[in-house]
Amino acid sequence: MKFSKDHAWVKEDGTVGISDFAQKQLKDIVFVELPEKGKKLEKGKMAASIESVKSVSDVISPVSGKVIEVNEKLKEDPTLINKDAEGRGWLFKVKIEETDSLMTEEEYRKRNEA
Protein backbone atom coordinates (compact mmCIF):
# COMPACT_ATOMS: atom_id res chain seq x y z
CA MET A 1 0.00 0.00 0.00
CA LYS A 2 1.35 3.39 -0.98
CA PHE A 3 0.15 6.88 -0.06
CA SER A 4 0.04 10.33 -1.64
CA LYS A 5 0.56 13.57 0.22
CA ASP A 6 -3.12 14.29 -0.47
CA HIS A 7 -4.10 11.44 1.83
CA ALA A 8 -5.06 8.88 -0.81
CA TRP A 9 -3.78 5.32 -0.82
CA VAL A 10 -3.37 2.78 -3.58
CA LYS A 11 -2.77 -0.93 -3.35
CA GLU A 12 -0.75 -3.04 -5.76
CA ASP A 13 -3.96 -4.26 -7.39
CA GLY A 14 -4.98 -0.66 -8.12
CA THR A 15 -7.55 -0.19 -5.34
CA VAL A 16 -7.71 3.44 -4.24
CA GLY A 17 -9.10 5.02 -1.08
CA ILE A 18 -8.48 7.75 1.45
CA SER A 19 -6.42 7.34 4.56
CA ASP A 20 -7.73 6.91 8.05
CA PHE A 21 -6.15 10.28 8.86
CA ALA A 22 -8.23 11.92 6.11
CA GLN A 23 -11.40 10.20 7.28
CA LYS A 24 -10.87 11.58 10.76
CA GLN A 25 -10.43 15.09 9.37
CA LEU A 26 -13.66 14.83 7.37
CA LYS A 27 -15.75 13.22 10.11
CA ASP A 28 -19.32 12.06 9.43
CA ILE A 29 -19.40 11.23 5.71
CA VAL A 30 -22.83 11.48 4.10
CA PHE A 31 -22.25 11.14 0.36
CA VAL A 32 -19.58 10.02 -2.07
CA GLU A 33 -19.36 10.89 -5.74
CA LEU A 34 -17.29 8.29 -7.53
CA PRO A 35 -15.83 8.35 -11.06
CA GLU A 36 -17.54 6.32 -13.74
CA LYS A 37 -16.18 2.97 -14.80
CA GLY A 38 -13.95 3.36 -17.83
CA LYS A 39 -12.96 6.93 -16.99
CA LYS A 40 -9.30 7.72 -17.44
CA LEU A 41 -7.94 9.29 -14.28
CA GLU A 42 -4.93 11.49 -14.10
CA LYS A 43 -2.58 11.46 -11.19
CA GLY A 44 -2.84 14.64 -9.11
CA LYS A 45 -6.27 15.51 -10.51
CA MET A 46 -9.64 15.25 -8.83
CA ALA A 47 -11.08 11.76 -8.99
CA ALA A 48 -13.97 11.76 -6.56
CA SER A 49 -15.75 13.98 -4.04
CA ILE A 50 -16.57 13.17 -0.48
CA GLU A 51 -19.27 15.08 1.32
CA SER A 52 -19.28 15.20 5.09
CA VAL A 53 -21.95 16.66 7.32
CA LYS A 54 -19.86 19.81 7.40
CA SER A 55 -18.36 20.29 3.94
CA VAL A 56 -17.08 18.72 0.73
CA SER A 57 -13.58 17.59 -0.17
CA ASP A 58 -12.06 16.37 -3.41
CA VAL A 59 -10.20 13.13 -3.60
CA ILE A 60 -7.05 13.65 -5.61
CA SER A 61 -6.10 10.57 -7.61
CA PRO A 62 -2.78 9.16 -6.43
CA VAL A 63 -2.26 7.37 -9.75
CA SER A 64 -3.08 7.59 -13.45
CA GLY A 65 -5.13 4.90 -15.12
CA LYS A 66 -8.53 3.72 -16.22
CA VAL A 67 -11.23 3.04 -13.62
CA ILE A 68 -12.15 -0.65 -13.73
CA GLU A 69 -14.38 -0.88 -10.68
CA VAL A 70 -16.06 1.37 -8.14
CA ASN A 71 -17.18 0.54 -4.61
CA GLU A 72 -20.95 0.35 -5.09
CA LYS A 73 -21.47 -0.29 -1.40
CA LEU A 74 -20.60 3.33 -0.65
CA LYS A 75 -23.84 4.42 -2.32
CA GLU A 76 -25.83 2.75 0.41
CA ASP A 77 -23.41 3.31 3.22
CA PRO A 78 -20.86 6.09 2.77
CA THR A 79 -19.96 5.79 6.46
CA LEU A 80 -17.97 2.69 5.48
CA ILE A 81 -15.20 5.21 4.89
CA ASN A 82 -15.46 6.40 8.49
CA LYS A 83 -15.57 2.84 9.74
CA ASP A 84 -12.79 1.37 7.62
CA ALA A 85 -11.13 3.91 5.34
CA GLU A 86 -8.22 1.71 4.45
CA GLY A 87 -10.29 -1.44 3.93
CA ARG A 88 -14.02 -1.76 3.23
CA GLY A 89 -14.25 1.96 2.58
CA TRP A 90 -12.18 1.78 -0.61
CA LEU A 91 -13.36 4.07 -3.42
CA PHE A 92 -12.47 2.65 -6.81
CA LYS A 93 -10.02 0.43 -8.62
CA VAL A 94 -7.81 1.53 -11.50
CA LYS A 95 -5.56 -0.21 -13.97
CA ILE A 96 -2.40 1.36 -12.67
CA GLU A 97 0.60 2.38 -14.67
CA GLU A 98 3.06 3.33 -11.95
CA THR A 99 3.22 4.24 -8.27
CA ASP A 100 6.88 5.19 -8.11
CA SER A 101 6.63 8.67 -6.69
CA LEU A 102 4.25 7.76 -3.86
CA MET A 103 5.17 7.38 -0.23
CA THR A 104 5.47 4.09 1.55
CA GLU A 105 3.03 3.49 4.35
CA GLU A 106 5.74 4.15 6.90
CA GLU A 107 6.73 7.45 5.30
CA TYR A 108 3.11 8.57 5.16
CA ARG A 109 2.28 7.69 8.75
CA LYS A 110 5.40 9.37 9.98
CA ARG A 111 4.59 12.53 8.06
CA ASN A 112 1.18 12.85 9.67
CA GLU A 113 2.07 11.81 13.13
CA ALA A 114 1.93 14.63 15.64
Place this chain on the structure above:
Amino acid sequence: MKPEWLKVKIGSGENFNKVRKILRKGKLHTICEEANCPNKAECFGNKTATFLILGDICTRNCGYCNVKKGKPGKVDKREVKRIKDAVRELGLKYVVITSVTRDDLEDGGASLFVESIKELKDICKVEVLVPDFKGNVYALKKIIESNPEVIGHNIEVTKDVFSRVRKQGDYRLSLKLLKKIKKISNIKTKSGFMVGLGENYGDILETLNDLKESKVDIITIGQYLQPSKENLKVEKYYTPIEFENLKRIAEDISFRKVIAGPFVRSSYHAKELFENGR
Protein backbone atom coordinates in the same frame (compact mmCIF):
# COMPACT_ATOMS: atom_id res chain seq x y z
CA MET B 1 -24.07 17.51 -2.72
CA LYS B 2 -23.23 20.75 -0.95
CA PRO B 3 -22.47 23.81 -3.07
CA GLU B 4 -19.11 24.07 -4.81
CA TRP B 5 -17.99 27.04 -2.69
CA LEU B 6 -17.97 24.86 0.42
CA LYS B 7 -15.10 22.72 -0.80
CA VAL B 8 -12.34 22.33 1.74
CA LYS B 9 -8.90 20.88 1.48
CA ILE B 10 -7.63 18.31 3.86
CA GLY B 11 -4.43 19.72 5.26
CA SER B 12 -1.16 18.38 4.09
CA GLY B 13 2.26 19.80 3.50
CA GLU B 14 5.15 20.78 5.66
CA ASN B 15 3.68 23.74 7.55
CA PHE B 16 0.40 21.97 8.26
CA ASN B 17 2.22 19.08 9.86
CA LYS B 18 4.68 21.32 11.63
CA VAL B 19 1.90 23.28 13.32
CA ARG B 20 0.23 20.07 14.43
CA LYS B 21 3.46 18.77 15.85
CA ILE B 22 4.11 21.98 17.78
CA LEU B 23 0.59 21.89 19.21
CA ARG B 24 0.89 18.27 20.29
CA LYS B 25 4.30 18.86 21.79
CA GLY B 26 2.95 21.74 23.90
CA LYS B 27 -0.24 19.82 24.74
CA LEU B 28 -2.12 22.79 23.36
CA HIS B 29 -5.64 23.12 22.07
CA THR B 30 -6.81 25.29 19.22
CA ILE B 31 -10.32 26.21 18.23
CA CYS B 32 -9.17 25.30 14.72
CA GLU B 33 -8.96 21.64 15.66
CA GLU B 34 -11.63 21.45 18.33
CA ALA B 35 -14.24 22.99 16.05
CA ASN B 36 -12.86 21.25 12.97
CA CYS B 37 -12.62 24.61 11.24
CA PRO B 38 -12.84 24.59 7.43
CA ASN B 39 -9.89 27.00 7.27
CA LYS B 40 -7.56 24.75 9.21
CA ALA B 41 -5.59 23.61 6.16
CA GLU B 42 -5.12 27.21 5.03
CA CYS B 43 -4.26 28.70 8.41
CA PHE B 44 -1.99 25.89 9.56
CA GLY B 45 -0.46 26.04 6.09
CA ASN B 46 0.36 29.67 6.84
CA LYS B 47 1.72 28.59 10.20
CA THR B 48 -0.98 30.26 12.24
CA ALA B 49 -3.56 28.99 14.71
CA THR B 50 -6.04 30.31 17.29
CA PHE B 51 -5.20 29.03 20.73
CA LEU B 52 -7.90 27.73 23.01
CA ILE B 53 -7.09 28.18 26.68
CA LEU B 54 -8.67 26.81 29.86
CA GLY B 55 -8.82 23.29 28.50
CA ASP B 56 -10.94 21.72 25.79
CA ILE B 57 -14.17 21.09 27.67
CA CYS B 58 -16.90 23.72 27.68
CA THR B 59 -19.52 24.19 30.39
CA ARG B 60 -22.12 25.37 27.90
CA ASN B 61 -24.09 23.40 25.42
CA CYS B 62 -24.67 25.47 22.28
CA GLY B 63 -26.37 23.54 19.52
CA TYR B 64 -24.05 24.66 16.75
CA CYS B 65 -20.74 24.05 18.47
CA ASN B 66 -18.42 21.10 18.12
CA VAL B 67 -16.31 21.72 21.22
CA LYS B 68 -16.55 18.98 23.84
CA LYS B 69 -19.11 19.67 26.53
CA GLY B 70 -19.06 18.63 30.12
CA LYS B 71 -17.18 19.14 33.34
CA PRO B 72 -13.80 20.74 32.72
CA GLY B 73 -10.70 19.76 34.64
CA LYS B 74 -8.48 21.92 36.79
CA VAL B 75 -7.05 25.08 35.26
CA ASP B 76 -3.59 24.40 33.88
CA LYS B 77 -1.50 27.38 34.90
CA ARG B 78 1.41 26.23 32.75
CA GLU B 79 -0.68 26.45 29.59
CA VAL B 80 0.28 30.06 28.94
CA LYS B 81 4.01 29.30 29.04
CA ARG B 82 3.53 26.53 26.55
CA ILE B 83 1.56 28.82 24.27
CA LYS B 84 4.41 31.28 24.43
CA ASP B 85 6.87 28.57 23.39
CA ALA B 86 4.61 27.64 20.47
CA VAL B 87 4.20 31.27 19.41
CA ARG B 88 7.97 31.65 19.41
CA GLU B 89 8.50 28.47 17.47
CA LEU B 90 5.88 29.46 14.90
CA GLY B 91 7.25 32.98 14.73
CA LEU B 92 3.80 34.53 15.12
CA LYS B 93 3.57 38.31 15.28
CA TYR B 94 -0.16 38.41 15.94
CA VAL B 95 -1.93 35.85 18.09
CA VAL B 96 -5.58 35.21 18.86
CA ILE B 97 -6.36 33.64 22.22
CA THR B 98 -9.79 32.29 22.97
CA SER B 99 -11.24 29.87 25.49
CA VAL B 100 -14.00 27.48 26.23
CA THR B 101 -16.68 28.98 28.48
CA ARG B 102 -15.88 28.21 32.10
CA ASP B 103 -18.99 28.97 34.08
CA ASP B 104 -17.51 26.79 36.82
CA LEU B 105 -14.77 29.33 37.59
CA GLU B 106 -15.47 32.38 39.67
CA ASP B 107 -13.91 34.80 37.21
CA GLY B 108 -14.87 32.69 34.19
CA GLY B 109 -11.19 32.19 33.49
CA ALA B 110 -10.49 35.90 32.98
CA SER B 111 -7.26 35.73 34.98
CA LEU B 112 -5.80 33.24 32.53
CA PHE B 113 -6.64 35.58 29.66
CA VAL B 114 -4.86 38.33 31.55
CA GLU B 115 -1.84 36.15 32.08
CA SER B 116 -1.78 35.18 28.42
CA ILE B 117 -1.85 38.81 27.34
CA LYS B 118 0.90 39.78 29.77
CA GLU B 119 3.06 36.83 28.85
CA LEU B 120 2.73 37.24 25.11
CA LYS B 121 2.77 41.00 24.81
CA ASP B 122 6.53 41.29 24.63
CA ILE B 123 6.77 38.94 21.66
CA CYS B 124 3.62 39.63 19.63
CA LYS B 125 0.35 41.49 19.35
CA VAL B 126 -2.51 39.81 21.14
CA GLU B 127 -6.20 39.63 20.29
CA VAL B 128 -8.54 37.90 22.70
CA LEU B 129 -11.90 36.38 21.97
CA VAL B 130 -13.69 36.13 25.28
CA PRO B 131 -16.82 34.46 26.65
CA ASP B 132 -19.48 36.54 28.40
CA PHE B 133 -18.17 35.84 31.93
CA LYS B 134 -21.86 35.69 32.87
CA GLY B 135 -21.80 39.45 32.94
CA ASN B 136 -19.02 39.65 35.54
CA VAL B 137 -17.80 43.21 35.01
CA TYR B 138 -14.83 42.72 37.30
CA ALA B 139 -13.57 39.86 35.13
CA LEU B 140 -13.98 41.95 32.00
CA LYS B 141 -12.22 44.93 33.55
CA LYS B 142 -9.16 42.85 34.32
CA ILE B 143 -8.90 41.98 30.66
CA ILE B 144 -9.41 45.56 29.55
CA GLU B 145 -6.68 46.70 31.94
CA SER B 146 -4.19 44.29 30.42
CA ASN B 147 -4.76 46.14 27.18
CA PRO B 148 -4.83 43.66 24.28
CA GLU B 149 -4.99 45.00 20.71
CA VAL B 150 -8.50 43.71 20.16
CA ILE B 151 -11.17 42.28 22.41
CA GLY B 152 -13.60 40.08 20.56
CA HIS B 153 -16.83 38.73 21.87
CA ASN B 154 -19.05 36.91 19.44
CA ILE B 155 -22.77 37.37 19.42
CA GLU B 156 -22.53 34.07 17.43
CA VAL B 157 -26.02 34.16 15.88
CA THR B 158 -28.69 36.72 15.12
CA LYS B 159 -31.05 37.91 17.83
CA ASP B 160 -33.96 35.83 16.64
CA VAL B 161 -31.96 32.61 16.57
CA PHE B 162 -30.08 33.29 19.80
CA SER B 163 -32.58 32.05 22.38
CA ARG B 164 -33.19 28.89 20.35
CA VAL B 165 -29.56 27.79 20.01
CA ARG B 166 -27.74 29.48 22.90
CA LYS B 167 -29.90 28.57 25.83
CA GLN B 168 -27.21 29.41 28.40
CA GLY B 169 -26.31 32.67 26.71
CA ASP B 170 -27.98 36.05 26.84
CA TYR B 171 -28.14 38.27 23.76
CA ARG B 172 -28.51 41.50 25.72
CA LEU B 173 -25.73 40.57 28.11
CA SER B 174 -23.32 40.02 25.21
CA LEU B 175 -24.20 43.40 23.73
CA LYS B 176 -23.71 45.02 27.11
CA LEU B 177 -20.29 43.44 27.44
CA LEU B 178 -19.20 44.83 24.08
CA LYS B 179 -20.52 48.25 24.94
CA LYS B 180 -18.77 48.24 28.30
CA ILE B 181 -15.38 47.73 26.68
CA LYS B 182 -15.86 50.85 24.59
CA LYS B 183 -17.21 52.81 27.50
CA ILE B 184 -14.09 52.45 29.59
CA SER B 185 -11.33 51.99 27.00
CA ASN B 186 -10.19 52.66 23.46
CA ILE B 187 -9.53 49.03 22.73
CA LYS B 188 -10.80 47.85 19.41
CA THR B 189 -13.76 45.49 19.64
CA LYS B 190 -14.86 42.74 17.35
CA SER B 191 -17.93 40.58 17.10
CA GLY B 192 -19.19 38.02 14.66
CA PHE B 193 -22.06 35.78 13.88
CA MET B 194 -23.01 32.86 11.72
CA VAL B 195 -25.85 32.79 9.25
CA GLY B 196 -27.73 29.78 7.97
CA LEU B 197 -29.58 28.93 11.18
CA GLY B 198 -32.98 30.09 10.03
CA GLU B 199 -32.64 33.87 10.36
CA ASN B 200 -34.00 36.32 7.80
CA TYR B 201 -32.53 39.57 6.50
CA GLY B 202 -34.56 41.57 8.99
CA ASP B 203 -32.97 39.65 11.86
CA ILE B 204 -29.52 40.17 10.41
CA LEU B 205 -30.09 43.88 10.06
CA GLU B 206 -31.44 44.17 13.57
CA THR B 207 -28.44 42.31 14.98
CA LEU B 208 -26.02 44.47 13.03
CA ASN B 209 -27.74 47.59 14.33
CA ASP B 210 -27.53 46.25 17.87
CA LEU B 211 -23.81 45.62 17.41
CA LYS B 212 -23.39 49.13 16.05
CA GLU B 213 -25.25 50.46 19.05
CA SER B 214 -22.66 48.64 21.18
CA LYS B 215 -19.96 50.47 19.21
CA VAL B 216 -18.33 47.35 17.80
CA ASP B 217 -15.48 48.14 15.39
CA ILE B 218 -14.95 44.93 13.46
CA ILE B 219 -17.65 42.57 12.22
CA THR B 220 -17.27 39.03 10.90
CA ILE B 221 -20.08 37.12 9.22
CA GLY B 222 -19.78 33.50 8.12
CA GLN B 223 -21.78 30.47 7.10
CA TYR B 224 -22.90 28.07 9.82
CA LEU B 225 -21.68 24.59 8.94
CA GLN B 226 -23.00 21.61 10.84
CA PRO B 227 -19.92 20.16 12.54
CA SER B 228 -21.38 16.72 13.28
CA LYS B 229 -24.61 14.79 13.07
CA GLU B 230 -25.41 15.76 16.65
CA ASN B 231 -25.40 19.48 15.90
CA LEU B 232 -28.10 21.71 14.46
CA LYS B 233 -28.89 21.36 10.77
CA VAL B 234 -28.06 24.11 8.29
CA GLU B 235 -31.21 25.94 7.20
CA LYS B 236 -29.63 27.84 4.32
CA TYR B 237 -26.37 28.04 2.45
CA TYR B 238 -25.72 31.66 1.52
CA THR B 239 -23.96 32.13 -1.82
CA PRO B 240 -20.72 34.12 -2.05
CA ILE B 241 -22.78 36.89 -3.69
CA GLU B 242 -25.19 36.92 -0.78
CA PHE B 243 -22.22 37.28 1.52
CA GLU B 244 -21.02 40.22 -0.56
CA ASN B 245 -24.43 41.78 -0.01
CA LEU B 246 -24.29 41.15 3.72
CA LYS B 247 -20.89 42.81 3.78
CA ARG B 248 -22.31 45.83 2.01
CA ILE B 249 -25.28 45.99 4.38
CA ALA B 250 -22.89 45.99 7.34
CA GLU B 251 -20.62 48.54 5.71
CA ASP B 252 -23.59 50.83 5.22
CA ILE B 253 -24.02 50.79 8.99
CA SER B 254 -20.44 52.10 9.00
CA PHE B 255 -18.52 49.59 11.02
CA ARG B 256 -14.81 50.19 10.86
CA LYS B 257 -14.18 46.87 9.17
CA VAL B 258 -16.39 44.07 7.88
CA ILE B 259 -15.47 40.67 6.59
CA ALA B 260 -18.11 38.26 5.31
CA GLY B 261 -17.91 34.98 3.43
CA PRO B 262 -18.83 31.32 3.63
CA PHE B 263 -15.72 30.34 5.58
CA VAL B 264 -15.25 33.56 7.52
CA ARG B 265 -14.75 32.83 11.20
CA SER B 266 -14.08 35.38 13.89
CA SER B 267 -10.33 34.77 13.96
CA TYR B 268 -9.94 34.23 10.23
CA HIS B 269 -7.19 36.51 8.89
CA ALA B 270 -7.29 38.33 12.24
CA LYS B 271 -3.88 39.90 11.72
CA GLU B 272 -4.78 41.36 8.32
CA LEU B 273 -8.13 42.54 9.57
CA PHE B 274 -6.51 44.29 12.49
CA GLU B 275 -3.89 45.92 10.32
CA ASN B 276 -6.30 47.05 7.62
CA GLY B 277 -8.92 48.17 10.08
CA ARG B 278 -6.69 50.62 11.86
